[in-house]
Amino acid sequence: MRIAVAALICSTAGCKSTTVVDVYRESASVAPQADEAIVVLGRRHAVSHNTEEDFVDCVGRSLRQGSLNVIPEKQFVDSMYPYFETSTAPTDVKNLDKLVQIPAIAAKLNEYRVRYFIWVDGATETVDKAGSITCAIGPGGGGCFGFAYWEDEANYEASVWDFKNLALSGKISAETQGTSFMPAVVIPIPLLARVQSNACKSMATQIQDFLK
């Protein structure tokens, strides 16, 4: 019964997410060759948000499943320490030129055979929430009653840098919204809108198309 009610809410009221993707192409991009690599990195210098490691990891994994050679973010950032930290990372594609003046960095980048840097900036945030759930525990057991919902919004932008030409190839943005519900009749049952996950999949798909 509980599951039926929850499923009804989910199917009638939402529990879905919608994604809007926008692609801006600055210059013609060339598909990376088989021995060339891509690195997906998160921007974390904003005061208001941190691009989640999980999101960056998800985009990287999705691209890897699409047969692209993607270097994991932590592996790359650690191996380039301290030049891709939040306070030292290049903020403009032209700054890469300065970085390669450092022989050790040039050697590492050459070793990785990096062709594209993809910088992801954004976050998933709860923009609205309402309802209440009350829980009680007594000698005979416990339970929760009530209903809550929350609306999540994911906003991400990926900047694609062509390392070979030291130029911005383009930008891809993904904006996803969705509402999750949690009815509670003894046991709370979360019905989740996969907002962040859908933003990741949409962005990864667009990046793959972009680099074809």
Place this chain on the structure above:
Amino acid sequence: MSAFTRFGIVRAGGLLAGVLLAAACATNKVAITVASDIPVPVTSRLPLKAGVHYPEAVSRHVYEEDSEDRPKWHIESGASQIAMFSQVLGSMFSELRVMDAMPPQGSAAGLDLILEPKIDEMQFSTPAELKTEFFEAWIRYELGVYKPDGSQLTTWRFEGYGKSSTAFMKNTNEGMNEAINMALRDAGAKMVVKFAEVPEIKSLAEGR
């Protein structure tokens, strides 16, 4: 289970946990021994032989606070501070010698300079304090630079800042540890990137 399903469940779990545990388990207590993770820097070594002395105020650094908002805060970061300085300074100079004490005047034979770090200030903030989703740590250092004859060459001030998000139901200790680790990492990054540009150090290196 995918990371995002887990993320969603954690979010939902967080809401439920808030309902269940807000009154019973809420605590602002922080008790950590900071665990740091500083990679080996990729950098060109300065052509200088350096000595470094870590005062006890650094090697056994403890931040303590006991107030209404921050009851029984006890943050031990000494070992992590030394780990960060050792990792970073060890990659910056052609030779690095760790000294138990500042050498008596004129006895630092074979060295070009002697370093002595000092922690000037530490500041923290929690999500509850600033109504954000982040734990934040900020550390300000002074790096005393001395000539082998014991006279002071310069004092270089730099900072490390780190933040960690509250996602995945991190408790205060975990969140704070991660923020401090990020601050140490940032401080190390600043040393590698900026110390060689300090005029006195630049001049010393160019003279070699």
